[in-house]
Each structure stands twice: as C-alpha cells, then as structure tokens.
Amino acid sequence: TTEHINIKVVSSDAAEVHFKIRRSTVLRKLMETYCDRTGKSMNSIRFLFEGERVLPTHTPQELEMDDGDTIDVMVQQVGG
Numbered sequence: 001t002t003e004h005i006n007i008k009v010v011s012s013d014a015a016e017v018h019f020k021i022r023r024s025t026v027l028r029k030l031m032e033t034y035c036d037r038t039g040k041s042m043n044s045i046r047f048l049f050e051g052e053r054v055l056p057t058h059t060p061q062e063l064e065m066d067d068g069d070t071i072d073v074m075v076q077q078v079g080g
Contacts, residue, residue, distance in 0.1 A: 028056035
C-alpha cells in the first residue's frame with residue numbers, strides 16, 4: 001500500500017475539497033485546512049467517515065481509509 005492516500009471531503013453546502021495525506025498523519029490538519037478553505041468553523045461542523053464521527057486525533061490508518069475515500073461534513077444544528 002502507498003504511504004499517501006487521496007481523500008475527498010464533501011458537504012451538502014460547499015464544494016468538495018481534495019486532500020493528499022499520509023496514512024499515519026492525524027486528521028487535525030486536514031480539518032483545519034478544510035475550515036480555512038470553506039470559511040467554516042470547527043465548532044459548527046462534524047466530520048464523518050462511513051457514519052462514524054472523525055476526531056482530530058484519528059489517522060486514516062485507524063479508520064481504515066483507502067485511496068479515494070470520502071469524508072462527509074455535517075453542519076451541526078445550532079439550538080437557538
């Protein structure tokens with residue numbers, strides 16, 4: 001298996017963002033970069049992979065991600 005994989009991050013209300021990351025890298029950087037690019041706040045969205053919550057401390061390896069996999073972004077409903 002290759003050290004780097006390509007991951008797509010998709011959201012219902014923003015363009016998909018593509019990342020190339022190492023399997024052993026924690027996903028915090030990807031999340032922060034995604035927020036920078038889309039103008040979203042880390043507090044207002046959740047990252048999900050195959051329905052499971054993705055945490056900044058997770059690595060693609062832990063989540064058994066493969067090249068071309070997709071992370072879904074859910075916008076949190078803010079109670080008002």
